[in-house]
Amino acid sequence: MRPLRRQRGWIGLIGLLLALLIVAVLAQKVLKTYGLLAGAEPGAKSADGRGPGGISSAPVDPTGVQATPAAALERARGLESSVQQQANDLDKRIDETSK
Numbered sequence: 001m002r003p004l005r006r007q008r009g010w011i012g013l014i015g016l017l018l019a020l021l022i023v024a025v026l027a028q029k030v031l032k033t034y035g036l037l038a039g040a041e042p043g044a045k046s047a048d049g050r051g052p053g054g055i056s057s058a059p060v061d062p063t064g065v066q067a068t069p070a071a072a073l074e075r076a077r078g079l080e081s082s083v084q085q086q087a088n089d090l091d092k093r094i095d096e097t098s099k
Contacts, residue, residue, distance in 0.1 A: 031037035 028037065032039065
C-alpha cells in the first residue's frame with residue numbers, strides 16, 4: 001500500500017505534463033493556421049476551401065487600400081497631435097475665463 005501512495009504524485013505530474021504537451025501542440029497548429037507563427041503557409045485553407053463554420057472567405061480585392069503598420073502609426077501620431085492641440089486650446093480658454 002505504501003509504494004502506491006508514493007507513486008501518486010509522479011502519476012499526477014506525468015498527467016499534467018501530458019496535458020500541457022497536448023495544449024502546446026494544438027496551440028502551435030492554431031497559430032500556424034492564423035499565420036502568427038513562423039513556417040506557416042500564407043494561404044493555408046482547409047481541404048474543401050472553406051473557412052471556419054463552413055463559410056467561404058471573401059474574395060481579395062487587389063485594388064483596395066492595404067493597411068500597413070506604418071500608415072496606422074502615422075494616423076495615430078496625427079490623432080495624438082490633434083488631441084494635444086485641443087487640450088492646449090481648452091487650457092487657454094479655461095485660463096482666460098478664470099481671469
